[in-house]
Amino acid sequence: MRYSKVAGTGSYLPEKILTNQDLERMVDTSDEWIRTRTGITQRHIAADNEMASDLAVNASCEAMAAAGVKAGDIDLIIVATTTPDVIFPSTACILQDKLGIGDCPAFDVQAVCSGFIYALATADMFIRAGKCNAALVVGTEIYSRILDWTDRSTCVLFGDGAGAVVLTQSDQPGIISSHLHADGSYSKILAVPGSICGGKVRGKPFVMMEGNVVFKFAIKVLEDVVHEALAENNFQVSDIDWLIPHQANIRIIISTAKKLGLPMEKVVATVDRHGNTSAASVPLALDIAVRDGRIKSGHLVLLEGVGGGFAWGAVLVRW
Numbered sequence: 439m440r441y442s443k444v445a446g447t448g449s450y451l452p453e454k455i456l457t458n459q460d461l462e463r464m465v466d467t468s469d470e471w472i473r474t475r476t477g478i479t480q481r482h483i484a485a486d487n488e489m490a491s492d493l494a495v496n497a498s499c500e501a502m503a504a505a506g507v508k509a510g511d512i513d514l515i516i517v518a519t520t521t522p523d524v525i526f527p528s529t530a531c532i533l534q535d536k537l538g539i540g541d542c543p544a545f546d547v548q549a550v551c552s553g554f555i556y557a558l559a560t561a562d563m564f565i566r567a568g569k570c571n572a573a574l575v576v577g578t579e580i581y582s583r584i585l586d587w588t589d590r591s592t593c594v595l596f597g598d599g600a601g602a603v604v605l606t607q608s609d610q611p612g613i614i615s616s617h618l619h620a621d622g623s624y625s626k627i628l629a630v631p632g633s634i635c636g637g638k639v640r641g642k643p644f645v646m647m648e649g650n651v652v653f654k655f656a657i658k659v660l661e662d663v664v665h666e667a668l669a670e671n672n673f674q675v676s677d678i679d680w681l682i683p684h685q686a687n688i689r690i691i692i693s694t695a696k697k698l699g700l701p702m703e704k705v706v707a708t709v710d711r712h713g714n715t716s717a718a719s720v721p722l723a724l725d726i727a728v729r730d731g732r733i734k735s736g737h738l739v740l741l742e743g744v745g746g747g748f749a750w751g752a753v754l755v756r757w
């Protein structure tokens with residue numbers, strides 16, 4: 439049987455840091471409100487000349503080095519992003535060129551904060567089907583460019599960053615199973631409801647969110663999809679070594695763990711240092727936990743995401 443396994447991880451956060459104290463000077467908010475309601479203390483902001491593909495290059499180089507693969511070994515590129523460099527070509531094609539990777543399939547996945555989970559599941563299926571041997575899977579975002587910096591209810595929540603993994607062919611799983619969901623009837627509660635028409639922006643090109651509704655929805659589906667992934671593979675919650683949920687709000691992460699009966703010691707939470715980086719959040723948290731030695735060979739790791747669409751999902755991995 440052909441499976442895929444994570445051969446290496448990488449991440450990148452832009453140099454500029456925007457703290458809660460900085461935000462206090464920009465909008466009517468407080469460090470105390472942001473920390474107690476979200477757990478966020480700082481976020482990173484891309485430089486003017488940095489694009490999502492540039493963040494992706496840095497994260498990808500780290501992941502390829504960790505995996506011990508060269509650009510010439512990569513035969514599939516999937517980039518999850520909601521903030522592509524341009525409308526087209528895809529950020530994946532731009533990344534392919536910047537990394538000097540030759541002819542191979544390269545495309546973007548748009549599933550907002552679940553994008554990396556969708557991209558990882560897709561790459562796993564390519565590898566299982568024998569269509570590729572080494573996939574570069576990236577989540578990269580520059581949310582600072584789609585935020586209304588006068589709207590305190592959204593601008594304090596998000597940040598910029600990128601995370602990447604190299605997935606390679608393996609005789610053993612690796613990725614055990616993936617579980618993807620979407621319900622478009624919730625498309626209006628979290629959206630950037632703008633488009634370009636005749637050279638002008640039509641609608642609102644900023645993140646709009648019904649925070650409370652999103653909060654409740656997220657906790658419900660993040661719990662449900664964990665049970666789904668465990669049940670399909672005859673595992674119990676107690677078998678999980680590490681849960682890596684979407685990093686949007688520490689209260690969502692804590693509530694999900696509590697409902698699952700999973701101690702917080704088994705949950706990776708990095709939202710405090712980079713805020714909600716949408717499609718980059720799960721691979722960023724994953725890379726941090728791999729590099730600080732928490733995730734070790736043989737561990738059972740459950741990655742899960744939820745966000746605009748609504749789209750959500752999970753990937754169960756044997757490390």
Ligand code: UT7
Pocket residue numbers: 466467468471472475476551590591592594628648649650652653656684686687690714716744745746
């Ligand atoms: O990636 C997936 C998408 N995003 C999420 O998962 C986010 C989901 N939602 C949330 O994380 C939370 O709903 C928020 C953090 C966005 C908001 O927290 P909340 O506890 O649900 O607060 P709230 O929206 O009920 O607002 C409470 C109060 C309001 O004032 P009043 O009406 O009680 O006087 C807001 O106007 O807090 C006020 N408020 C703020 N105050 C200071 C809202 N934003 C701020 C702010 N600073 N930045």
